[in-house]
Amino acid sequence: MTTEIKSLQARRVWDSRGNPTVEVTVELEGGARGRAIAPAGASRGTREAVDLRDGGSRLRGLDVQEALTNVNGKIAAALNGLNAEDQAGVDAALIALDGTPLKSALGGNAMVATSLAVLHAAADAAGAPLWKHVAQTYQGTASIPLPEIQIFGGGAHAGRRVDVQDFMVMVPGAGSFDEALEVTAEIYAAAGAIMSQKGRSVGVADEGGWWPVFDSNEEALETLVAAIEAAGEKPGERVVISLDIAASEFAEDGRYRLALEDRTLSSDEMIAMLGSWINSYPIASIEDPLAEDDRAGMCAFTKAYGDRVQIIGDDYLVTNAKLVAAAAEDRACNAVLIKVNQAGTVSESVETLAAAWTAGYRGIVSARSGETEDVSISHLSVGLNAGQLKVGSFTRSERMAKWNECLRIQDELGENAFVGGAPLVDTWWGKGRTAGA
The missing domain is CATH 3.20.20.120 (Enolase-like C-terminal domain)
Known part of the structure; x- marks a missing residue:
């Protein structure tokens, strides 16, 4: 199956606290698809990737419209045509596109949802459950934690x-x-x-x-x-x-x-x-x-x-x-x-x-x-x-x-x-x- 990235689509969904977050769906040229959602922490280290939020008074400043725009625009343009089986290459492209230490340009929420969605799409293309694809990709031995x-x-x-x-x-x-x-x-x-x-x-x-x-x-x-x-x-x-x-x-x-x-x-x-x-x-x-x-x-x-x-x-x-x-x-x-x-x-x-x-x-x-x-x-x-x-x-x-x-x-x-x-x-x-x- 052809595994080049064909398209990305971001949508606003909602997390367990009722706050907006980012979901990304990735489709590959061969028809495989992957989807993932960005989580959000309340207790956060000062050196971790930061979510991109819109600010202002609407939705307590927590909306993610700018992060969605980044996925559907800049990120999609940068990743289209890349091989989803090359997770390291895809992630390197994301990191280079953002160019900041804490992912503040594109938004950590936009990036993590995209990165995980690509992983899911590659697993779908391989016809394997995600855990097995991960084990095969990183040459690990799978175990139940x-x-x-x-x-x-x-x-x-x-x-x-x-x-x-x-x-x-x-x-x-x-x-x-x-x-x-x-x-x-x-x-x-x-x-x-x-x-x-x-x-x-x-x-x-x-x-x-x-x-x-x-x-x-x-x-x-x-x-x-x-x-x-x-x-x-x-x-x-x-x-x-x-x-x-x-x-x-x-x-x-x-x-x-x-x-x-x-x-x-x-x-x-x-x-x-x-x-x-x-x-x-x-x-x-x-x-x-x-x-x-x-x-x-x-x-x-x-x-x-x-x-x-x-x-x-x-x-x-x-x-x-x-x-x-x-x-x-x-x-x-x-x-x-x-x-x-x-x-x-x-x-x-x-x-x-x-x-x-x-x-x-x-x-x-x-x-x-x-x-x-x-x-x-x-x-x-x-x-x-x-x-x-x-x-x-x-x-x-x-x-x-x-x-x-x-x-x-x-x-x-x-x-x-x-x-x-x-x-x-x-x-x-x-x-x-x-x-x-």
């Missing part, structure tokens, strides 16, 4: 009702992706019941986790442990806790303002507080424990706890291969979050994951808080053999679409393709559970 699922949503995802952004669970002791979801479903329901019993059930946050009505950040951890136990699990055995601190969101001038608890911590005090949590709760993973500009803090935290927990750079690394290499040299973090819209193109995201593996880091493919029915990241996590997938919570259709897609892929690959606890072998969980349990 370990899910990381939000139970309580905080920070920018929940009106900053608590300072910590995500309180999540992982089930590394599960024997299949389906079993991991089943255990998580029980924990999610138990957490909701506990909140109701306490008279603190007030709905859900942006990503579908329970809205946190707590008197302290640590109370959320205590409640999460109680929910795991109420679901019939022993915390630290099959089930562990993962946190996204998103510390950049409440850091200023080298200090950390915990608004819920009305106190301000130095970098050292922040590290000490998180260390006390690691010692008291079955925490196997922490994302962005310090701010993106707190290099010394990230290095100190990794030195102190990197042999016990997975330390993920999100705002700190913004899906950037050069930043991963620099962090490895500094010995900051030991894992990187992969957000395709944070980089702006598929190729840059793949390069970042490759840099992570070179550094001995783990990789976690991730959704954003503003999501849609697009399931590209489910396929990317499988086809890139990433090992972990972070989508949000266990409710809301834009989240469940991605979890359910992994179940369908597992039917094709088989339960033996599920990675289980493999991504956490170098944490306390994989070393005999001697700490934090």
Whole structure:
């Protein structure tokens, strides 16, 4: 089948927060088609690709008409005739056309939707599911990832009702992706019941986790442990806790303002507080424990706890291969979050994951808080053999679409393709559970 790009069409669609976003459909000369939608984050690193929004008063300044115009005009003109099978070449053309460090000319939203749509079109031309096309394109071994699922949503995802952004669970002791979801479903329901019993059930946050009505950040951890136990699990055995601190969101001038608890911590005090949590709760993973500009803090935290927990750079690394290499040299973090819209193109995201593996880091493919029915990241996590997938919570259709897609892929690959606890072998969980349990 002829795989030269014939046409691009952009349209305005809507994300899970009811905000406008960009969808792109790519058609190839041979008739194959691909479609993808750009997600949007609420908690954003300052060095990640930026969405192009129209500004003004209409739709709170969030409309995307200029980004649509860029796709239908400049981007279409630049990509027409290029071979969709050459993802790197297509993405290089996009990057050159934009010409800015943060994709501000064309818009990160326009670029990521286009890049992903081309990937889908190439898979369609090959007659392969996207995960298989990705595995074949990047010479990877496909696997079903370990899910990381939000139970309580905080920070920018929940009106900053608590300072910590995500309180999540992982089930590394599960024997299949389906079993991991089943255990998580029980924990999610138990957490909701506990909140109701306490008279603190007030709905859900942006990503579908329970809205946190707590008197302290640590109370959320205590409640999460109680929910795991109420679901019939022993915390630290099959089930562990993962946190996204998103510390950049409440850091200023080298200090950390915990608004819920009305106190301000130095970098050292922040590290000490998180260390006390690691010692008291079955925490196997922490994302962005310090701010993106707190290099010394990230290095100190990794030195102190990197042999016990997975330390993920999100705002700190913004899906950037050069930043991963620099962090490895500094010995900051030991894992990187992969957000395709944070980089702006598929190729840059793949390069970042490759840099992570070179550094001995783990990789976690991730959704954003503003999501849609697009399931590209489910396929990317499988086809890139990433090992972990972070989508949000266990409710809301834009989240469940991605979890359910992994179940369908597992039917094709088989339960033996599920990675289980493999991504956490170098944490306390994989070393005999001697700490934090």
